[in-house]
Amino acid sequence: MKEQFYKYQYPHPAVTVDCIIFGFDGQNLKVMLIQRKSEPFAKMWALPGAFVDENESLESCAERVLQKEGNISGVYLEQLFTFGSPSRDPRERVISVAYMGLVKTADFELIAGNDELQIEWKDILEVGNLAFDHNLILTTAIDRIRGKIRYQPIGFELMNAKFTIPQLQQLYEAILGKSLDRRNFRKKLLSMQILKQLPEKQQNVAHKAASYYEFDRERYDVLMKEGIYLELV
Amino acid sequence: MKEQFYKYQYPHPAVTVDCIIFGFDGQNLKVMLIQRKSEPFAKMWALPGAFVDENESLESCAERVLQKEGNISGVYLEQLFTFGSPSRDPRERVISVAYMGLVKTADFELIAGNDELQIEWKDILEVGNLAFDHNLILTTAIDRIRGKIRYQPIGFELMNAKFTIPQLQQLYEAILGKSLDRRNFRKKLLSMQILKQLPEKQQNVAHKAASYYEFDRERYDVLMKEGIYLELV
DNA sequence: TCAAAAGTGTTAAGTGTACACCCATGA
DNA sequence: TCATGGGTGTACACTTAACACTTTTGA
Structure with a gap:
């Protein structure tokens, strides 16, 4: 050279x-x-x-x-x-x-x-x-x-704009390679108030329809600015 | 070019x-x-x-x-x-x-x-x-x-092989740019059992002498292998 | 009416945090 | 004996983890 x-x-x-x-x-x-x-x-x-x-x-x-x-x-x-x-x-x-x-x-x-x-x-x-x-x-x-994925909301990048909580959980399970408790996952996620529930629900599913949510980026940014540390799982 | x-x-x-x-x-x-x-x-x-x-x-x-x-x-x-x-x-x-x-x-x-x-x-x-x-x-x-530094024992790289707990705390405070509670710092650190207390103590200090410790790398490696997650602060 | 997945609450254990006093040492 | 920093314990709030039944829907 x-x-x-x-x-x-x-x-x-x-x-x-x-x-x-x-x-x-x-x-x-x-x-x-x-x-x-x-x-x-x-x-x-x-x-x-x-x-x-x-x-x-x-x-x-x-x-x-x-x-x-x-x-x-x-x-x-x-x-x-x-x-x-x-x-x-x-x-x-x-x-x-x-x-x-x-x-x-x-x-x-x-x-x-x-x-x-x-x-x-x-x-x-x-x-x-x-x-x-x-x-x-x-x-x-x-x-x-x-x-x-445990402490940053990068998972939402992999989801559609609107998604159900069980869908999001499936993503977390696929990434982490293990299953998570449904009740605790939902509870923790909702307690952070970074999801907005939409009026729509799933259509044409042979079971109880899950309701759609979207990621509330504004709310997330506010929390981050306040220095709040969110562990997502 | x-x-x-x-x-x-x-x-x-x-x-x-x-x-x-x-x-x-x-x-x-x-x-x-x-x-x-x-x-x-x-x-x-x-x-x-x-x-x-x-x-x-x-x-x-x-x-x-x-x-x-x-x-x-x-x-x-x-x-x-x-x-x-x-x-x-x-x-x-x-x-x-x-x-x-x-x-x-x-x-x-x-x-x-x-x-x-x-x-x-x-x-x-x-x-x-x-x-x-x-x-x-x-x-x-x-x-x-x-x-x-919050979850990996990299702080020990900055200390001498033997050190006192207050010295280690000073390092953490210098890095994080804020002060930490003495009692809680010590309690958390000791509870992890990654420190070995040495028989020696500080010499020639105008106050109660602090005792020396060393980092127990073997013990740390065992804990890591078991997948235990240590938050150090 | 059945199968399949969504949704929901409580309890016990453990962890984080705040806080005040006594101890040992050299000056 | 004083000043300085070392060392210790407890109570409360909060978070995590485990766990079972009911609801909704289309087939």
Whole structure:
């Protein structure tokens, strides 16, 4: 490697942003995976990603990946971790900044890009061997979302604007990988007063219809400003 | 910029690791700062850092910085966040991976490197304008340590191997920026059984001598393995 | 009328918080 | 003997966790 075109006479690695996009379909927690077309790791499944452009922030790069794969914007994104082992890419040194995103699968229309054979939502319990160190990135992301969902209302990013309490509970159970007590879940959630009950109820269900709620972001922001710490589970 | 020497035909930014090294001197929380010798931002204070070497992991790079500045190794280090705004360095694009370290100031002998006019422990309440986006990096680190100290025993990294409970409380108060109830602090800490009382006591103090304790890492690891969640404050 | 999921309240145990006095030590 | 900080216990409020029956709806 030579760097005579750069101001700083130091190595210049390639830098990518890889995205762990979690999706919820109402039942299970999924993650967006693509099947690679080209080497290295051709035909293997991997996390979607992109090389960082010259005048693009890391976050914009993550947004660009989402746009490319599903024509989606305005979703929840947070930086997860930066993976920089010198040998994580067999071709040359590539440092990867991982971003985690949360979406409703129904909002996405997955479209395989030019470099991809396929794109799919995979259940997080059924992910096999991934390219590069992407299994490590994924487990790091799962740990993060499990920790974070307990005290930040990121779960609502994965729900439709209106949802029932049992639906929300199903999401929490899918993420945490264990079941929760119905009565206590509802009680705690309602006691925070961050849900607004809507007049509507579920339609055409063969049992008692659950009523719809929506997340009260204003109320949540007020509570946060007051420094109130909400443990959601 | 040209990249004809690289396998991947994409931009290759420079990548640095910047270190936020917090130190505790028994009274106040300090951060290690260097005064830059060269442009850009010559003479300004900044966080110590280094460009990532070709065959060096990000963590090794952070360790190298610590070695260089204070001849220290084996301390607590964790990755904080990656800062990648395209304009954060006026010369060319530089992506910075920030690492946070925790040390006892007494263990360090600060030695200004070749690129540095001075190196100093600055009280976190007295830090002025820093070079680049280093004020942002520092406030991010302070937020992180405040959040983390509540449920992970990282505070012990800042203490000597043996310490008194009031000393530990002083550290917590310095980090959290508020005072805590002596009785409750002690009660909670002891109830976790992660401290071992030593037979020794303080010497030559003009009041009742406090007894020394040490952190029981084995016991802590057992508790963690059992999935017990300890809120330390 | 059946199956399936929604909705509801109480109790016991544990935890957090507030608070005031005595103790040991060197000056 | 005084000043200084170390060390201790209790009571109350609140939160968590466990648990079973009734209601609504479409098939």
